[in-house]
Amino acid sequence: MPSVMLDGVTKRFAADAVAVDDLSLEIADGEFMILVGSSGCGKTTALRMIAGLEKPTSGTIQIGDRIVNEVSARDRDIAMVFQNYALYPHMTVARNLGYPLRQRRVARSDVNRRVSEVAEMLGLAELLKRRPGQLSGGQRQRVAMGRALVREPEVFLLDEPLSNLDAKLRVEMRAALKRLHGRLGVTTVYVTHDQVEAMTLGDRIAVLSDGKLQQLGAPQDVYDHPANVFVAGFIGSPPMNLLRGRVRDGSATAGDLVVPAPGVSDRDVFVGVRPESLRPATNGMPSLGFEVAVVEPLGDEVIVHGFVGAELLGVSQERDDAALVAADGHRAEAVACLPPRDRPAEGSVIRLGVEPEEVHLFDADTGLAIRG
């Protein structure tokens, strides 16, 4: 299994439409790499360039030790699962599965053997004679996976393969995908906008925004140490609360929240606190007043929407520039995830605390993390 390397890859569709901007990424042999970002961030374009469906404007793409910029899609030895599956409607499941092999003039007996192996592995054996139109969404999805796997490609590319499935099936297929990758160990590039998929599936995730790589790392690292405000606001659900504040004399202040910031020079900052880091305050803990507006009990936890007495928060995920939503005076929306036993009453004002090491500081000018 080869690695995949993108070196300074840029894709420009028109003079002012840059889809992917100087992306450099090394995907190790056998790695499960996730490209995650909101729609229009360039993740699908990046995948299509690896597939050979789009040509980079500049930069090189390397699969194994071969630079593939000029290699056509069919000679790259890759397989791809499309978001809408792209099953050939006029062929049966068996013919769909065998198609990539037949195109490569594999002997008929070998085609049949591989098709039945893959069908067995994905639970499609009963469906081989059906046409795509006679299958459910989940079955089609498995056929699409099977068609990609049947050739034993060197690189496996998936473009939001689970986004058309219902929630229950999505969870099942997510686990199945992870098992499959564990078993086959194929180098995989997986594009998604769903951060749960990103967190659960990837060996590493690459967060993209506006065509640029924002952060690359293991999912837990990205969650624990977001590199900038965009990543902080994007990874994690509900998203991190980001409050405008400032650092003076080694402590950061945002509204009535004061946390120690040793070694940080005086400047304006964003103070980031994850909803799940907030707990009912105990003595000596940094804390802030929280006016409860809406309580959403989920069973295992309670999501509390409300307001804090700080200036502004929240990164707009829709906006690629990670622009912060302008403050509404000195009252800003915030979210906390609390254990059910701490469920507050709607309309009450409570004090929520946070451990100092769970507070993230970002430079207000650059948006970059000050300490992780």
Place this chain on the structure above:
Amino acid sequence: MSVQPAVSVPERFPRLPDAPAPRGRGRLPFSGWHLVLAPVAAIMLVPLVWMLIVSLESQQQATSFPPQLIPSSVHLGNYSAAWNAVPFGRFFINSLLYSAATVAGNLLFCSLAAYAFARIRFFGREVLFVVLLATLMVPFQVILIPTFLIVKNLGLVDTLGGLIMPNLCSAFGIFMLRQFFRTLPIELEEAARIDGTSRLGILFKIVLPLSLPALATLGIIQFMWSWNDFLWPLIIIQSQTHDTLQLGLSQLQGAHFTQWNLLMAGTLMSQIPMLAAFLLAQRWFIRSVAFTGIK
């Protein structure tokens, strides 16, 4: 005078605006459109029925006035007489060759050109396509003489090859197929590319099998056009052995005397393959439409 409604609806239960029409008595067993469509269909049928009637009459009955709508005697012999009056079998084969070759040519060449216009990016594509569309507006009479000269220089005058060659591809066919190809999901073609299919392979293995409705439509239109074509065969064909049906039928029609009953019998026979082709293609239409319903 007031008409008593079949079903009286009490005033205090006014029907909701979106309620379905009441079922049972008083409801027509067909759509209201049929009241319009059925008479129109009947009018369309009149010439065909008239052709059938005349083809069964004697020459005297056919030319009598007032016309005999119901012939007093039936003359099935008209058919064999028409068949033997001119080399009908030969004409049939010529027409069939002309139609089949132009249908095959159109399906193949229009597909190739249409796919290029639909999916391959090349310099000047849009301009070329507009030029192609513009040729649709040029009537055949205008290019008749240049076409004849080209065919003459190729030495194909009075041959089936000369008859067929200028009609192997049509701007209309290219336009129609291009429009259809553009409606097919591009992901299918991308998937096929990744699966190792060449451009031509994509056209023949993916695009064309999914375009059967469009191909059937183009095929039937071209077949009809070639089968009924009169002007071009008249110009290019000189010897009777190369005559098509339409030319052959005209031989039954003299300048001073026409055997209407034989002409109608011949015409009726000449239309049988057309009807067969249409019925065949119609089955394809229905199958293809049901088939494209699959996502």
